[in-house]
Amino acid sequence: MKTVAVVGSTGSIGTQTIDVVGQSVDQYRISALAAGSSVEALAAQAVAVQPEVVVIGDAALGPQLRTLVPSHIAVEAGSEAMAAVAAEADMTVNGVVGFAGLGVTLSCLESGKRLALANKESLIAAGPVAQKARRTPGAELIPVDSEHAAVHQCLRANDEPSRVKRLQITASGGPFRGRSRQDLADVTIDDALAHPTWSMGPKITIDSSTLMNKGLEVIEAHELFGAPAGDAGYGIGFDDIDVVVHPQSIVHSMVTFTDGSTIAQLSKPTMMLPIAYALAYPDRSVTAYGEVDWAGDLASAGTLEFSRPDVEAFPCLGLAYEAGRLGGTAPAWISAANEVAVEAFLKERIRWVDISDVISDALSVHDGDPGDTLEGVIAGDAEARAIASESVRRRGA
Numbered sequence: 601m602k603t604v605a606v607v608g609s610t611g612s613i614g615t616q617t618i619d620v621v622g623q624s625v626d627q628y629r630i631s632a633l634a635a636g637s638s639v640e641a642l643a644a645q646a647v648a649v650q651p652e653v654v655v656i657g658d659a660a661l662g663p664q665l666r667t668l669v670p671s672h673i674a675v676e677a678g679s680e681a682m683a684a685v686a687a688e689a690d691m692t693v694n695g696v697v698g699f700a701g702l703g704v705t706l707s708c709l710e711s712g713k714r715l716a717l718a719n720k721e722s723l724i725a726a727g728p729v730a731q732k733a734r735r736t737p738g739a740e741l742i743p744v745d746s747e748h749a750a751v752h753q754c755l756r757a758n759d760e761p762s763r764v765k766r767l768q769i770t771a772s773g774g775p776f777r778g779r780s781r782q783d784l785a786d787v788t789i790d791d792a793l794a795h796p797t798w799s800m801g802p803k804i805t806i807d808s809s810t811l812m813n814k815g816l817e818v819i820e821a822h823e824l825f826g827a828p829a830g831d832a833g834y835g836i837g838f839d840d841i842d843v844v845v846h847p848q849s850i851v852h853s854m855v856t857f858t859d860g861s862t863i864a865q866l867s868k869p870t871m872m873l874p875i876a877y878a879l880a881y882p883d884r885s886v887t888a889y890g891e892v893d894w895a896g897d898l899a900s901a902g903t904l905e906f907s908r909p910d911v912e913a914f915p916c917l918g919l920a921y922e923a924g925r926l927g928g929t930a931p932a933w934i935s936a937a938n939e940v941a942v943e944a945f946l947k948e949r950i951r952w953v954d955i956s957d958v959i960s961d962a963l964s965v966h967d968g969d970p971g972d973t974l975e976g977v978i979a980g981d982a983e984a985r986a987i988a989s990e991s992v993r994r995r996g997a
């Protein structure tokens with residue numbers, strides 16, 4: 601029986617993780633639940649799941665959580681306590697949104713445990729630091745992001761890392777696929793939150809509408825699979841990672857090998873499959889999630905389409921490639937600036953089309969920090985947020 605810490609348990613990934621574990625109670629037990637500030641939702645989960653400990657990230661809410669949770673369950677508060685539960689469980693699902701997930705990612709890896717990573721922002725912001733943590737004996741990073749879970753599965757088709765040639769990361773295209781930049785000047789929050797194929801938390805849903813999510817995923821893929829062949833990687837550079845628009849969200853990503861073969865992973869869009877994959881690896885879940893009925897569903901659904909992304913209408917994608925190629929803390933800067941811009945958009949302070957301009961403002965003054973220390977990453981995140989906040993203020997109503 602493996603113990604699982606679910607951090608970000610009240611969110612989209614967190615609640616789906618609880619559902620997946622609930623369907624495999626003979627294999628996994630949730631030992632810890634943690635969330636940011638949703639005290640009542642977290643307390644209700646604690647009553648239902650009966651973990652050993654619950655943690656609320658906002659330290660001021662600890663006393664309130666204590667009154668709501670049965671006395672035999674320990675209650676902790678604060679970001680350090682959140683990171684600590686990731687060091688104790690056999691596996692941690694990091695479903696925190698944004699840079700706030702960094703402590704959990706590092707704590708889990710540095711403790712030599714398995715990290716089922718949905719929180720891409722931590723890997724993107726702290727690439728070199730996280731790579732060092734990944735080398736801790738016993739540490740394993742299994743991606744939960746569906747595209748990276750797909751690539752992870754495709755790569756298992758081949759034993760020789762140097763025979764991997766290219767990665768194709770698929771993108772649904774989001775709600776604004778096919779629209780021109782001019783057309784997008786006045787889109788509303790509701791328009792941007794109306795994702796055609798995935799139901800997710802608000803930040804990643806906006807990121808999907810701008811294609812920033814895809815840009816962040818390109819950097820994530822480079823972090824996960826880019827190390828030189830022979831050094832636990834596949835020698836994949838940014839020029840070897842393509843983004844392919846695939847509106848049906850059935851093909852979750854693909855890998856092309858030197859002999860010309862392309863291997864893809866296909867299933868209906870559900871995060872429960874990549875969550876179950878990350879928990880069960882190297883085994884497979886006996887419960888099926890998102891299985892395509894090839895004789896039925898797909899025959900009636902029709903065609904699988906693929907096309908190139910429109911980088912003019914969606915400049916965030918190009919900004920992410922640029923930051924990835926710059927390296928150091930440049931990915932941390934664009935990720936932080938994006939968090940600021942998305943929050944400002946959701947508060948109606950800037951327009952949707954301003955999001956990429958805010959990110960561009962931050963990236964254009966990146967200071968070239970190599971990002972090889974945690975202090976450098978934290979300082980870079982703070983500096984980029986300050987620059988982005990100023991850019992929002994200048995543009996805002």
Ligand SMILES: NC(=O)c1ccc[n+]([C@@H]2O[C@H](COP(=O)([O-])OP(=O)(O)OC[C@H]3O[C@@H](n4cnc5c(N)ncnc54)[C@H](OP(=O)(O)O)[C@@H]3O)[C@@H](O)[C@H]2O)c1
Binds near residue numbers: 609635744803
């Ligand atoms: N949802 C998906 O289908 C999906 C797919 C691929 C990747 N991802 C990635 O998974 C991560 C989570 O996405 P999501 O859609 O599940 O987000 P979400 O629904 O917004 O949930 C976010 C979770 O993080 C917690 N949280 C927020 N701020 C925090 C803080 N400062 N400290 C500690 N915890 C905090 C939230 O707690 P409160 O409820 O208390 O605020 C909540 O439990 C993101 O990195 C996203 O890119 C998600």
